[in-house]
Amino acid sequence: MAPGAKVVHFSNEDDDQFIIHDNKHASKRRRVQNGVHEREADQPNDRLESSRPKAPTQKQEKDLQRRKQELFEFRKNLPVFTARDQIIKGVQENETVVIVGETGSGKTTQIPQFLLECGIGSPGRGAIAVTQPRRVAATSLAKRVAEEVGTTLGYRVGYTVRFDDTSSQHTMIKYLTDGMLLRELLSDKLLLRYSVVMLDEAHERTLRTDMLFGMVKEIQQTRKEMVQRGEKNVCELKIVVMSATLDAEKFSEYFNGARIMYVSGRLFPVKVYNTIEPQSDYLDAALVTIFQIHMRRPKGDILVFLTGQEEIETLTALLTEYAGQLPSNVQALLPCPLFAALPPAQQQKVFEPAPHNTRKVVLATNIAETSITISGIRYVIDCGVAKVRGFNAKIGVESLLVHPISKSSARQRMGRAGREAAGFCYRLYTEPSFGSLEENTIPEIKRCNLAAAVLNLKAAGVNDVLHFDYMDRPSRTSLSRALEQLYSLSAIDDKGTLTQEGNQMAEFPLDPVFSKVLIQSQQYECTSEVISIISLLSVDSVFFTPPDKRDNVAEAKKRFVHPDGDHLTLLNVLKSYWEVKGDKEWCRENFINMRNIKIVLDVRNQLIQFCTRMGIVSSTSAGNETDNILKSFLSGFFQNTALLQPDGTYKSVVGGQTISIHPGSSMFGKRVEAIMYNELVFTTKQYVRGVSTVQGAWLPMAAPKYFGNSKLASTTTT
Numbered sequence: 001m002a003p004g005a006k007v008v009h010f011s012n013e014d015d016d017q018f019i020i021h022d023n024k025h026a027s028k029r030r031r032v033q034n035g036v037h038e039r040e041a042d043q044p045n046d047r048l049e050s051s052r053p054k055a056p057t058q059k060q061e062k063d064l065q066r067r068k069q070e071l072f073e074f075r076k077n078l079p080v081f082t083a084r085d086q087i088i089k090g091v092q093e094n095e096t097v098v099i100v101g102e103t104g105s106g107k108t109t110q111i112p113q114f115l116l117e118c119g120i121g122s123p124g125r126g127a128i129a130v131t132q133p134r135r136v137a138a139t140s141l142a143k144r145v146a147e148e149v150g151t152t153l154g155y156r157v158g159y160t161v162r163f164d165d166t167s168s169q170h171t172m173i174k175y176l177t178d179g180m181l182l183r184e185l186l187s188d189k190l191l192l193r194y195s196v197v198m199l200d201e202a203h204e205r206t207l208r209t210d211m212l213f214g215m216v217k218e219i220q221q222t223r224k225e226m227v228q229r230g231e232k233n234v235c236e237l238k239i240v241v242m243s244a245t246l247d248a249e250k251f252s253e254y255f256n257g258a259r260i261m262y263v264s265g266r267l268f269p270v271k272v273y274n275t276i277e278p279q280s281d282y283l284d285a286a287l288v289t290i291f292q293i294h295m296r297r298p299k300g301d302i303l304v305f306l307t308g309q310e311e312i313e314t315l316t317a318l319l320t321e322y323a324g325q326l327p328s329n330v331q332a333l334l335p336c337p338l339f340a341a342l343p344p345a346q347q348q349k350v351f352e353p354a355p356h357n358t359r360k361v362v363l364a365t366n367i368a369e370t371s372i373t374i375s376g377i378r379y380v381i382d383c384g385v386a387k388v389r390g391f392n393a394k395i396g397v398e399s400l401l402v403h404p405i406s407k408s409s410a411r412q413r414m415g416r417a418g419r420e421a422a423g424f425c426y427r428l429y430t431e432p433s434f435g436s437l438e439e440n441t442i443p444e445i446k447r448c449n450l451a452a453a454v455l456n457l458k459a460a461g462v463n464d465v466l467h468f469d470y471m472d473r474p475s476r477t478s479l480s481r482a483l484e485q486l487y488s489l490s491a492i493d494d495k496g497t498l499t500q501e502g503n504q505m506a507e508f509p510l511d512p513v514f515s516k517v518l519i520q521s522q523q524y525e526c527t528s529e530v531i532s533i534i535s536l537l538s539v540d541s542v543f544f545t546p547p548d549k550r551d552n553v554a555e556a557k558k559r560f561v562h563p564d565g566d567h568l569t570l571l572n573v574l575k576s577y578w579e580v581k582g583d584k585e586w587c588r589e590n591f592i593n594m595r596n597i598k599i600v601l602d603v604r605n606q607l608i609q610f611c612t613r614m615g616i617v618s619s620t621s622a623g624n625e626t627d628n629i630l631k632s633f634l635s636g637f638f639q640n641t642a643l644l645q646p647d648g649t650y651k652s653v654v655g656g657q658t659i660s661i662h663p664g665s666s667m668f669g670k671r672v673e674a675i676m677y678n679e680l681v682f683t684t685k686q687y688v689r690g691v692s693t694v695q696g697a698w699l700p701m702a703a704p705k706y707f708g709n710s711k712l713a714s715t716t717t718t
């Protein structure tokens with residue numbers, strides 16, 4: 001163990017206190033910034049691949065059956081198994097059922113199988129769709145359930161996540177992200193291929209799940225009426241809402257008094273520890289706790305919840321460094337990162353068993369919070385916070401800030417241990433702090449920019465979005481903002497009807513703002529550059545910043561600076577990387593984060609493939625390349641602009657806020673007539689990041705519908 005004096009004391013410790021020494025790393029590591037962009041499920045890093053599975057061969061069949069039998073012995077003991085008959089009866093007798101059960105009780109893996117076994121899901125009636133808020137959960141669940149059912153993945157059990165469809169016409173249980181079910185709705189408006197839609201992790205209340213609630217409820221009613229009219233080839237749609245919280249009445253009320261069923265118990269206990277003192281630096285506390293567990297606790301892998309990629313990479317580096325100093329008689333430590341922007345193949349690595357005599361430490365964002373089982377995990381470390389997306393509809397400003405999690409999130413995190421054996425959960429906050437957490441997370445629909453959601457609803461045929469049947473109605477201001485933004489982007493016309501361009505934008509696997517930029521780049525003949533920059537913006541940073549080399553990194557960054565700002569500076573990095581053909585030594589000298597560049601190239605390839613399919617030609621800029629690129633971005637980001645004021649500050653065009661350029665931007669300290677930025681971050685003040693210079697005269701051209709009124713008058717420089 002490293003020398004020093006740092007200790008984290010936990011309550012409920014039944015043996016001597018854990019002690020870990022040395023907190024030098026706290027000063028060594030880079031401070032974690034708020035507001036770093038973390039991409040979520042269904043973002044374009046998803047791989048384009050599609051397999052069309054065939055029925056298993058005889059030899060495969062034998063192996064599958066053996067494994068199925070093995071797993072059956074385990075399944076029998078899951079708490080939901082004892083409630084099998086009641087659950088089947090409940091679903092048979094009711095249109096909608098709300099099922100509440102503890103984490104790990106078997107809801108997600110078992111209930112779809114019950115419904116298949118009893119014929120509610122069948123080739124004649126339709127398949128069973130099980131939605132998940134996150135792709136990593138959808139893919140890993142499908143793999144597990146395929147084994148339990150005794151079929152090859154993609155045959156009777158499969159998954160569909162963006163750019164990766166492992167399902168076939170034989171698939172009867174399909175795990176899919178909520179975003180993918182929304183997408184399927186565009187081509188199958190009544191979801192006729194399904195007899196049951198199971199909305200899992202309903203308590204998470206993601207924007208997409210909330211949209212699905214309203215849509216499946218309406219579809220259920222329409223299909224019921226069709227059946228009553230005697231229409232052929234239609235059956236009623238069953239809805240099963242699954243949740244781990246006790247807030248079931250609200251779901252039941254929304255679904256016309258749906259039957260609520262409770263499944264009690266869990267298979268293995270999880271012992272919870274809270275810190276005795278509040279921790280001022282949770283990253284530091286997490287590192288100390290990892291080593292405390294490693295040195296004092298029996299075998300078992302560790303899962304640590306952090307807020308984003310940057311923290312995960314910092315902790316991975318520190319863990320690797322300190323693990324290298326462990327005595328040779330102590331087992332090795334293997335850090336495994338897990339975050340949304342990581343390519344799927346790398347995400348899958350966390351599910352692989354640790355090598356012999358090695359303890360795996362999975363460092364994850366909250367993408368590991370619900371639904372997934374990572375084999376081997378016995379210990380969970382919960383930092384108690386997460387990055388939360390917010391939107392101030394009044395001033396139209398988005399934010400991504402670190403906030404305390406809710407009690408229900410804390411329970412989900414705890415539930416990732418104790419799935420295969422008894423587990424332990426170390427909360428890096430005190431018991432009273434836990435007590436003061438909100439019971440549930442505020443639904444995303446109440447706190448997000450709704451432009452993408454409204455675009456989706458319109459594309460699915462819901463024209464009157466103000467009167468849509470929301471479970472929690474978003475504010476009128478939020479909806480009006482979204483409509484205004486879509487109108488400014490020319491996605492809808494002045495009657496609120498989707499335009500042809502809006503339809504095209506809904507097809508893109510991107511936020512409407514980025515879709516607009518891409519579509520517009522054709523006109524400016526710079527699609528290729530714009531695709532590269534969008535891909536570069538999809539990662540936190542293309543630079544790697546070792547904590548003790550910050551000055552060297554700053555020097556290295558200067559080599560790529562473009563006078564017009566961060567967008568073109570980023571492009572310079574990629575161009576230079578290509579010039580040296582990704583030379584490793586060059587990357588090392590210039591502090592280029594090779595893993596992130598690989599992610600960028602992956603996203604770029606997928607966007608190119610997507611644009612090709614959409615008929616958008618990947619042209620290269622003619623004329624003034626710089627202006628063309630910036631004008632393309634401005635066509636989407638016109639609301640993220642600010643004008644220089646006589647006193648040298650910048651005032652945002654939307655909301656009239658005083659904003660400052662982030663010190664990490666190549667535009668820091670510069671005074672130009674107008675700037676465009678990628679994101680606004682609240683830390684000590686309102687900082688903008690991803691900043692480039694634009695000309696004030698471009699603004700009315702970029703969004704004539706938006707700037708046609710007096711928007712610019714109140715923020716002009718003189």
Ligand SMILES: Nc1ncnc2c1ncn2[C@@H]1O[C@H](COP(=O)(O)OP(=O)(O)OP(=O)(O)O)[C@@H](O)[C@H]1O
Binds near residue numbers: 102107110370
């Ligand atoms: N991929 C897997 N590998 C090993 N065991 C698994 C896997 N998936 C599920 N299990 C086992 O099945 C149990 C039930 O998992 P399931 O996901 O159905 O629970 P759940 O009630 O939906 O809980 P949660 O809401 O936490 O996901 C787990 O506790 C675990 O023991």
